[in-house]
Amino acid sequence: MSDLTARRQPTLDSDPVRTAMPWAVLFSGTPWVGGAHRQHALARELTTEHHVMFVDPPGQRPRWQATVTQVDRALWHAVPPTAVPLGRHLPPGNEINRWVAAGALRRWLHHHGGRIRLLWMDEDLAAPCADRLPAAAVVYDATDLDWTFTRWWNRRHLRRNLARALTAADLVLASSSALPERMPLLGPVPVVLPNGCDPTHFAVDGPVAPLVACLRGPIVGYCGAVDTRAFDADLVAAVARARPHWTFLLIGPSTRSGRAPLRGLDNVILTGPVGYTDIPALLRGCDVTVIPYRVGGLIDYVHPKKCYEYLALGKPVVATALPALRKLEGLVRIAAGPAAFTEALATELDTAAVPEQIARRRAVAAANSWAHRGQRLRNLLEGLPR
Structure with missing residues (x-):
């Protein structure tokens, strides 16, 4: 643990969970409060066989307090610490942020008897976490080509982490049939799991604004x-x-x-x-x-x-x-x-x-x-x- 982390130990708050059901830890590029996206829907689907921890991406400003809050029967939301700002653009900053976040979550899960079955990533920059959290299997869910909507000088950083995530994965998913041909030929062959919808929420019968x-x-x-x-x-x-x-x-x-x-x-x-x-x-x-x-x-x-x-x-x-x-x-x-x-x-x-x-x-x-x-x-x- 670095001196910086030791001096400012994150505090994590949640009720203890000690059951035989394993954990799936999802490192998402979309915050939990960001709405009802693919990441949120699949996190909920995983709760049938796992305790699920949905982990927000690092913030843009330094944050030393980390929180873990239960939001549903088998679903927790984690806001990790951010040791270094601008980690999305600075490779060393991203490494430090992921190292600190993974360490804090690992300690929380160990304290509460958590066994990680799945380490799930839908964000390329979360790839360093695969080296820091012991999981039985790693899943990479390709929802975007992150490097395509960043500035040219940052694309190498994101593409390098995409390759790292693919190499670490035991299963690679793709949200679109058009994605696999645009991804590097690394790791398992991607399996297309398209986006879906919630027909109950988008029901025909209901009020008109x-x-x-x-x-x-x-x-x-x-x-x-x-x-x-x-x-x-x-x-x-x-x-x-x-x-x-x-x-x-x-x-x-x-x-x-x-x-x-x-x-x-x-x-x-x-x-x-x-x-x-x-x-x-x-x-x-x-x-x-x-x-x-x-x-x-x-x-x-x-x-x-x-x-x-x-x-x-x-x-x-x-x-x-x-x-x-x-x-x-x-x-x-x-x-x-x-x-x-x-x-x-x-x-x-x-x-x-x-x-x-x-x-x-x-x-x-x-x-x-x-x-x-x-x-x-x-x-x-x-x-x-x-």
Whole structure:
């Protein structure tokens, strides 16, 4: 233990847990309070056979106190210490932060009788933890190519840790069928475990948000970030200009550069950040939903879980040609360019309320629920050491 760590020993608070069920420790790149993402859903699915500790990434500022808090029957949330700021950009800082965090969690688990079966990483920079926590098996869940959305001078740092995580893993998962071909050929062959949805949360029956009820129809809905990395604001702006009598409801946070092409369009409404609980009520009032992502760039590998959430609500979906969505073509209408996208929306609006189509969409969403993903995951984990 370094002098720095010895001087400022983290304090960890939680009720003791001493049962025969092993632990899965998940080092995530998304904080627990970040919402209902893939990481959160799979963590909950793992609780059927494990105590699960969901570990937040290091913070941007120094933090010496660490906490472990129980949030569900077999689920704990850990906020680790951050010894050095900017660890995401400074390799030595990341090593120190992960070394300190892993040591603190190892002591907590030892004190409470924890035996780690799975060390799970969905963040490349968590790779050093695989050397610090004794686990029967290591799982790397590829949800993003982190190096693709950082500055050029930081890409080597992230790619090196990606290689390290893949090499350490006994099982590699990929959230999209388009991801494995973009990953280094290291470690086990990736197994595609696509994103899913919670059909109960995105149920057809339920309230409609007052905001949507006041809007002029038809309403084209989108849920997600309005940014320059994935969202094609130029495409949406062109369609909005072509159909000024349609309302485009964009649900989620936005960046200044992301929303710049939409400036001056009265029929485009940006809600700003919206809590997960409130999203279904906004989408229920939409007539058709969209996934207008950029293609031909660095984010072609994504598998947007919003697609199944739209379908769970019975909404028609129009999307750009993301590789992971091609298998849904026929249910999801794929279109490229403003003219084709506008035409696709018009076609889907004509059949949006057809009961048979709504039932078909909901059935596909149900077959792609997080519960189904969890069963598939448990089958995959059967082959790993216990």
